[in-house]
Every structure is written in structure tokens, then in C-alpha cells.
Amino acid sequence: QGEKVMTADIPAQMLTETAETVLRRRYYLKDQEGNPIETWETLCRRVADAVAEAGERPANFEELRRLFFEMIYRMDFLPNSPCLMNAGTDLGQLSACFVLPVPDSMDGIFSAIRNGALVHKTGGGTGYSFSRLRSKNASVRSTQGVASGPLSFAAVFDAATETIKQGGKRRGANMGVLRIDHPDILDFIVAKQDQEKFNNFNFSVAITDAFMTALAEDGEYDLIEPATGDTIRSLKARDVFEQIVDLAWLNGEPGVLFIDAANQGNPTPQLGLFEATNPCGEQWLLPYESCNLGSINLARFVADGAIDYRRLEETVHTATVFLDNVIDCNRFPIPEIEEMTLKTRKIGLGIMGMHDMLIQLGIPYGSEFGRKTAAEVMQFIHDAAEAESMRIAEKKGAFPAYDASVNDYPARRNAALTSIQPTGTVSMIADCASGCEPYFSIVMIKHVMDGDRLILINKYFEQVARAEGFYSEELMHKVADSGTVIGHSEIPEKWQEIFRTAQDISPDDHIKMQGILQKSGVDSSISKTINLPGTATRADVKHSYILGYNLGCKGLTVYRDGSRDSQVLNTKERS
Ligand code: UDP
Structure with a gap:
């Protein structure tokens, strides 16, 4: 060597x-x-x-x-x-991100499952758009029967991923995308409410400019059968949007992708259009x-x-x-x-x-x-x-x-x-805040064996607290218990501002950060979570999506504190 x-x-x-x-x-x-x-x-x-x-x-x-x-x-x-x-x-x-097409044929669908399995085996994540698949109950000429629809096929993709699990090193991650104008969109929006299903998928709705215009005008938009291009029926944009907002408020899914903003930034439209992103949405x-x-x-x-x-x-x-x-x-x-x-x-x-x-x-x-x-x-x-x-x-x-x-x-x-x-x-590995995210916590208590509590303090905070003379064990415990540096009189206000965490930063400030980064030299997209407090309302979620769209984000993921059954990170305790 x-x-x-x-x-x-x-x-x-x-x-x-x-x-x-x-x-x-x-x-x-x-x-x-x-x-x-x-x-x-x-x-x-x-x-x-x-x-x-x-x-x-x-x-x-x-x-x-x-x-x-x-x-x-x-x-x-x-x-x-x-x-x-x-x-x-x-x-x-050596790559993390893949997007595989899912054509509207048995051969196409099962080839995509096979190809996805080969990608997962090597540690990559896959994004699929199911928007090309004919809707549930549309006719199938060869068998004179009816189609199963995107969701029943997505379940097969999910089962295949479950079986592979990437050799234990990395879980197979999938993104499943469906366009807002697909006839099965309402089923797709609610699909992940059943917590037993689609656990290897993030689901995102691909929202079009036409839909956002209909929403702004409180009008209707058309659902289009992908196989024929026929308009199946029209829906009130507000009703569909409220469904998405309701469920995102409830547990963070589905996410939204702004597909037209993405395609405006497509560097090679002559090769095709963007239909999907990788699992975490940044590509x-x-x-x-x-x-x-x-x-x-x-x-x-x-x-x-x-x-x-x-x-x-x-x-x-x-x-x-x-x-x-x-x-x-x-x-x-x-x-x-x-x-x-x-x-x-x-x-x-x-x-x-x-x-x-x-x-x-x-x-x-x-x-x-x-x-x-x-x-x-x-x-x-x-x-x-x-x-x-x-x-x-x-x-x-x-x-x-x-x-x-x-x-x-x-x-x-x-x-x-x-x-x-x-x-x-x-x-x-690098011991830093992830991506463009703020730190999730500043002081955290970790339960270790024998009921002992280990206190983990953000390295910059500890340094500042010691240098400026406001460090004490008692204060660190207070910060851990309250989950924030805000409101502790021992901490000078300047530092309270600087050490605000994901939960202390307003949702609008999260979105504005994503929006400005998107416009400042990010060619593809950004993986970011917009943290909302547990008390956030559905109207807050709606406002977030519309703000993100207006600021030119290519997708948005909101997460309301405590809204999932098992939250991965919890500010107060992590065991
Ligand atoms: N990814 C994946 N499985 C995982 C984590 C990530 O397939 O368990 C893919 C996915 O496409 C994601 C991308 O890797 O969008 C980048 O994720 P991240 O930056 O978290 O990866 P890291 O390099 O830190 O492991």
C-alpha cells in the first residue's frame, strides 16, 4: 500500500x-x-x-x-x-443515495424491488415514486382484472426491505413518493397511521404548484389517472391539505416535497424529470x-x-x-x-x-x-x-x-x-451538531447501569460556563431537567441566546434557515427537521408548510415534540 x-x-x-x-x-x-x-x-x-x-x-x-x-x-x-x-x-x-423508477407493469415493479434489494445490501438508501402506477381498481388489460394500486405494491417493497436489513450495519431506508394529483392520494396520506405498516419507509406527498395555487384560491384541483392521463375527479385543495396537515401534526408523516421547485433546479431536464428524492430528502x-x-x-x-x-x-x-x-x-x-x-x-x-x-x-x-x-x-x-x-x-x-x-x-x-x-x-463520529441543525440538547442525563445517572454537557457550554464562572453541578441538573438554558438567571442572557436548542428556536426561524440555505448555493436539497413545540396547533403546521413553500424550500419535514410513540431523542433523558 x-x-x-x-x-x-x-x-x-x-x-x-x-x-x-x-x-x-x-x-x-x-x-x-x-x-x-x-x-x-x-x-x-x-x-x-x-x-x-x-x-x-x-x-x-x-x-x-x-x-x-x-x-x-x-x-x-x-x-x-x-x-x-x-x-x-x-x-x-460508496454511495448513500439512489432513486429507482417504478414503471407501471408487473415486470417493472418487481425489477424495482430487486434493484432496491441490491442497493440496500450495500448500505445505500432508495427513493421511489409510485406516481406512475395506475390507481387501485383501474383496469388491467391482460388479466381483465383490476389493479392493486401503489399502496399494495409499496407494502411489498417494505417487506423486502425488512428482510434485508443491510447486513446489520445500516437499516434499509426508503422514501416513497406519491404525487398530490394521483387518484390514490387520500389513501397514501393516511397509510402510515397504522403503526405496524411501512416501517421501512418515509412517505412524502409530491405537491405541485398547481395544487398550491388551488389552495391559495380555495379552489379545486384534478386527480389524474397516470395510465391514461384522464381526469378522474376533482378535490378541494383545502380538504386534502388539511388531511396532510392533520396527520403531520399527529406524528410527522407524511412529509411534503415541492416537486415543481425541485424541477426548476433540474440541471439536466433533457435526461428526465425529478420524481423522487432519497430517503432523507436532500437529494x-x-x-x-x-x-x-x-x-x-x-x-x-x-x-x-x-x-x-x-x-x-x-x-x-x-x-x-x-x-x-x-x-x-x-x-x-x-x-x-x-x-x-x-x-x-x-x-x-x-x-x-x-x-x-x-x-x-x-x-x-x-x-x-x-x-x-x-x-x-x-x-x-x-x-x-x-x-x-x-x-x-x-x-x-x-x-x-x-x-x-x-x-x-x-x-x-x-x-x-x-x-x-x-x-x-x-x-x-465528528462530535458535532448534525447537518445544518441546531443542537438538540445542551445538558442531558443518561441512565447507565445500576441506576447511576451520567450527565452529558455540550462541550462549548461547559467551556463557557467554566470560563465565565457560572458552572455548577446544580445548574447543569437544572438545565437538564428543564430541557433548556432559557430562563435560568445564573446564565447571562447572551449565552441563553447562543445556546438555544432545536426546541428553543421558533419554527419560523428553522424554516427561514432552511429557506436561505436553499437559495445560497445548495444545488439539490436539504434534510432538515422543523421542530414544533408539543403545544403547536394544526394551524401552526399549515403555516409552516406554506412558509416553507414561499421561501423556496424543496421539501419540508415538521416534527411536533412528543408526537411519536417512541421519540428517538428526548431532551430530558436518554437511556
Ligand atoms: N441512509 C440510509 N440508511 C441509513 C441512514 C442513511 O440509507 O440508515 C441514506 C439516506 O439516503 C440518507 C443518506 O444516507 O438520506 C444520508 O444520511 P446521513 O447523512 O444520515 O448518513 P451518514 O453518512 O451520517 O451515515
């Missing part, structure tokens, strides 16, 4: 206990007995070497493997989980497209109270080369995916630790200045990634589907560059 890269200039990597546990359980390669045979350093070398080698070994191989290694080892940037797990192994499938992809993701850890780019733009630019350049290389060393699960992915060469460069950055800068997340700062950084990342992508295009060629008559930007290597992913696991 070549000589060892010098690591003298790299600070000894401090992995948190959580990070080490996650890595040992799911990321480090294991021997036959299941014991981990890697460390963080050797994992980073495996990934860096495999990705630097992409295609034919480049002349600057040694430099690339060093740059990649340093960037990952220091956690300035982390690629998505499949890349960390599979690079340099026989599996070699709109064409049928059979896949995308590999990676995220810049913004927590690492504040120096002396300011953003270190020079180092950020260098890191974005290296990350762009890295993600573009991933496409060339990727082993694609099926030929159709390989073909489509190589036509557009999309990458999803995102961020994590955005809240860490704002905290270090002393700027509240929910403020106008917080949004302005976040937007500037995101635009900077986009522009630096684009500059690098254009440079790669000069050397290796633009993405093959690039067509100057359709694409209103100069030739570059990748049809899409940026998206903001949840970074659910990689942010745990």
Missing part, C-alpha cells in the same frame, strides 16, 4: 467514546470472529488510498492520498457512511441516478473568532476532487445505475457542525445574523466547489450530459455539487 504518510503535523485525533463505539460496531473492518481490525487512522488510510487510486493511478497519487487522509483523519470532512465502510473493500459501493435524483455525499465539518473552521476562509476553500477543493473520484472507484449495484450516474456525475457536498460554528462565533442560530452567516458560508462552499469542478472538467472533461444550450453555467465536471444531508452517523 505504499509508504506511510507522515502524520507529524496532524494533531493526535481525539475520538469521543461515542465515536469509538460507533466506529467499532459498524465501521472498522472485522476479522472472522467479528473483532475490529482497524483504528481510526488505518480506516482513514484505507479510504484515502482507495479514493486517490480511482481509475488509473494519477500522477499526483501520493499528494492526493496525503490530502485525503489528512482531511478525513482530522475530521475536516467526512464522506457518507457507505464510503467509510466500503472503500477499499470487495463490496466497494432529488433522476430515475437510476445515484449520488455520493460528504460533509464539511464547519466546527473545524473557526480560528480566533472568525471563519478561516482560506483553509475552508482548500478543504472544499480537496473534498470536491475526493467526491468526484468516488464516482470512478465506485462499484455500482446494477448497470443502469452506473450508466445514469456517469452521465451526470452528481456529488453531494454538504456541511455539518454549522451550529458549532455559530456558537464559536457567538452568533445565535435563530437570528438574522445567524442566517446571514450560514448563507455566506454555504455560498462560499458552493462557489469553491464549482471552481474546482470546472478545473477538473478542463482536465478530465465535463459531465457527459453537459449541454451548453440547456445548462446556464460553464462546463463543469458535476451536474450537481451541493446538498445538506442529515449526517446522522458521521456527525456522531
